[in-house]
Amino acid sequence: MAAYLIRRLEHFTKLSRDDRGALEGMAASSVRHLARGEDVVREGDEPRHVNLILDGWASRYKTLEDGRRQIAAFLLPGDICDARNFILNHMDHSIGALSALTVAQIPRSAILDLPVTHPRIDRALWWSALVGESIQREWSMSLGQRDAVERVAHLFCETFVRLRAVGLTRGNTCELPVTQSELGEATGLSTVHVNRTLQDLRARSLITLKDRTLAIPDLGALQSTALFDVGYLHLDRPGREFDANDD
Amino acid sequence: MAAYLIRRLEHFTKLSRDDRGALEGMAASSVRHLARGEDVVREGDEPRHVNLILDGWASRYKTLEDGRRQIAAFLLPGDICDARNFILNHMDHSIGALSALTVAQIPRSAILDLPVTHPRIDRALWWSALVGESIQREWSMSLGQRDAVERVAHLFCETFVRLRAVGLTRGNTCELPVTQSELGEATGLSTVHVNRTLQDLRARSLITLKDRTLAIPDLGALQSTALFDVGYLHLDRPGREFDANDD
């Protein structure tokens, strides 16, 4: 149940059997199933609990009065949506299901107790939140400085590496359950231009994308056209010194 | 010394005299002065302590190999740069001085002790971090969806409101110690187009900008051309229930 989350957090720190049990417990709390297009939470709502993505993809997005929509993040299996968001009294953005989605609703008390009950998990969740912020900044870099090809290529590199970190890639392929229109909302490009950009990437043999499956024949090549530097994902286990000893 | 920080945090929670004393203490820790253009920390560095902006403006920025630069955030007096960043083993971005800058270097231990020694401050720092993330998302919204005029107008609204929250506005004016080129790096526009956009905003009597001083004669008007909705800054004191009683 919590396999993705555990796998993800172990990029930062090794967890004890007890830690893993606690995460399993959290992942089992009031599981919710949503269909593509439904919202997990909506802008303006009071945040109640902490949402953990168990399966499927979600997006963090905001809407302008006139309907323009920007996807600010893709949330993948194992991702926690704002561990401490309940400090705020209203959501400043929405979270929507990009595919069939399973989320666990973790009670805030479970999160608040972590420093005492499972300090390693607490620390790992900090790490997770910091990585989320780093990704957000990298998206600003893309939106502000990268051209269309670089932007889409970068998004693919990032997504592939994040999925690989939780074991959701097979060889050089992964699922990409989003429409071109949604890619456009994430990259700040029109749907039409996303389409042309994909054709461009295909023509350069940098990607294959068909039936919601993305293949990256040469990740290094895609990375260099995207100016992608993996460092910002902080997957290099900086926290070894906090590792659990048992098991 | 910590006046801006205290003023900012009190938008979230009332602080006790003891809390304020603790913040004053933190603000007094190894104060550093930088000239415009110098870096507080640089991408790749190992984060040592927590930087608190005491005076002046800083920017959080990233650079691409080929030199393209994106400013991801403006850091204003009272802002804390990543209270928990020291969990990571390298900085994924740099922080540079946009003006003459004074920062306090808070030892990480002081931050780590907060939950026990000053839980209210700890919580307020969480709020502050969440607001930072919210701002970052709103920048994505701007970069991805707003056109040049909206983008610059939005940045001005945001900056003005943030400065007002720490008492750094006078009437409808505030300082804006950044060049047009830096505005461009923040908004993803070329310097030339920033210049033309400013002229546009001036022609519509939405702003005055001269000698590093920004005046907004009609904030409501600027807000509506920017599609600015103040909610994402979370200045509406959601945390009243945690307020200190004494003093």
Next chain:
DNA sequence: CGGTCATTTGAAATCGTTCAAAAGGAGTGG
């Protein structure tokens, strides 16, 4: 088999960039 949604294509329009240069300010040394 019709209907809805996603992808693809073409052509024209536009917003913003780039290049190049002039003009304005501020600081420095003579």
Next chain:
DNA sequence: CCACTCCTTTTGAACGATTTCAAATGACCG
């Protein structure tokens, strides 16, 4: 106080990346 330099702001004109509009094609579903 002038001459000089550097940096920022401003202007003009041409170019180009991306958008918009409109329509065709394809895929899936009931």
